[in-house]
Amino acid sequence: MSHSQSKSVTKAWGEVKQSAVKNRNFQKNGKNSSDYQQALSGLNATEYQASQTGIYIENLSFTYPNSDSAILKNINLTIHPNEMIVLVGENGAGKTTLAKLLCRLYDPSQGAIIWNGQDLRSLPLEDLRSRIDVVMQDYARFPTTVRENVAFGNLPKIQDDEAIREAIAEAGLARVIEKLDHGLETLLGKQLEGGIDLSGGQWQRLAMARALLRLSPAELLILDEPTANLDPKTEHEIYNILRSLAKGRIAVVVSHRLALAKLADRVVVLEHGQIIEVGTHDELIALGGQYHLMFTRQASSYN
Numbered sequence: 001m002s003h004s005q006s007k008s009v010t011k012a013w014g015e016v017k018q019s020a021v022k023n024r025n026f027q028k029n030g031k032n033s034s035d036y037q038q039a040l041s042g043l044n045a046t047e048y049q050a051s052q053t054g055i056y057i058e059n060l061s062f063t064y065p066n067s068d069s070a071i072l073k074n075i076n077l078t079i080h081p082n083e084m085i086v087l088v089g090e091n092g093a094g095k096t097t098l099a100k101l102l103c104r105l106y107d108p109s110q111g112a113i114i115w116n117g118q119d120l121r122s123l124p125l126e127d128l129r130s131r132i133d134v135v136m137q138d139y140a141r142f143p144t145t146v147r148e149n150v151a152f153g154n155l156p157k158i159q160d161d162e163a164i165r166e167a168i169a170e171a172g173l174a175r176v177i178e179k180l181d182h183g184l185e186t187l188l189g190k191q192l193e194g195g196i197d198l199s200g201g202q203w204q205r206l207a208m209a210r211a212l213l214r215l216s217p218a219e220l221l222i223l224d225e226p227t228a229n230l231d232p233k234t235e236h237e238i239y240n241i242l243r244s245l246a247k248g249r250i251a252v253v254v255s256h257r258l259a260l261a262k263l264a265d266r267v268v269v270l271e272h273g274q275i276i277e278v279g280t281h282d283e284l285i286a287l288g289g290q291y292h293l294m295f296t297r298q299a300s301s302y303n
């Protein structure tokens with residue numbers, strides 16, 4: 001991918017996040033997100049349950065504009081309500097591309113993505129994106145205070161120190177932030193006068209804190225390489241955070257760290273734009289195919 005392409009993708013991801021934040025002028029008030037969605041949808045409980053059929057990806061193929069080779073080929077997959085899927089596969093397999101199609105940054109060249117019975121193309125874009133939260137590989141590093149970096153996930157909570165500190169603690173950053181001279185008011189980013197920089201892993205945890213504070217009614221959570229900058233020895237802490245973020249919604253997590261795949265309800269293995277294996281970690285290990293190979297290779301490189 002060229003530099004300018006990668007920039008425009010990053011920008012597009014940013015736009016998804018912004019529109020999600022813009023649309024989130026509602027609060028949870030202690031209800032879980034499905035209660036909230038039920039209230040929003042105006043359906044009674046039975047009707048609401050019946051409408052929650054998950055995501056159905058049907059015969060999907062995709063070619064980027066200005067390109068002539070298909071990046072995703074004939075993808076068929078059903079993601080059940082509340083399911084956590086981990087997408088694995090080698091570099092360039094098409095994982096991020098599939099995630100982008102789920103947010104409707106692009107439309108399929110063939111086939112369709114159906115969410116709770118509706119084609120994504122039939123849903124108003126702003127509405128669709130308000131139902132999705134994204135934490136991505138190129139997660140945002142805002143050159144501003146710790147407080148704002150976290151509260152950009154949920155602006156009505158910007159003065160709620162307790163909520164901000166709780167999100168920071170859950171993301172495993174409490175000790176780092178406590179040590180800073182100006183606490184939540186510390187400026188982050190070397191480009192700012194007096195600003196301090198964080199390590200890659202600390203920035204990533206801050207992005208998690210932002211997502212946690214959002215406590216959003218989002219129904220679909222997409223995480224692209226949430227552990228990319230984390231030390232493999234400490235990343236298991238993040239897994240618990242991921243689990244709590246994913247609770248009560250569909251989560252699609254892209255990861256090269258196969259230890260994370262063990263947490264998933266199901267693992268989907270992509271190779272050259274095609275799904276080659278789908279199943280639980282145990283099923284795929286027993287299958288003795290590509291996932292088994294990747295997992296054994298990775299396990300031995302960590303020892």
Ligand SMILES: Nc1ncnc2c1ncn2[C@@H]1O[C@H](COP(=O)(O)OP(=O)(O)OP(=O)(O)O)[C@@H](O)[C@H]1O
Pocket residue numbers: 001005009064065067071089090091092093094095096097098
């Ligand atoms: N905007 C784009 N235009 C054209 N081709 C693209 C674009 N973005 C990605 N690609 C190509 O699509 C293919 C799949 O890329 P994608 O980013 O989906 O892979 P991935 O599985 O996420 O890889 P990685 O593990 O490295 O993140 C690659 O060959 C990539 O070069």
Ligand SMILES: [Mg+2]
Pocket residue numbers: 095096097137224254
């Ligand atoms: Mg990727």
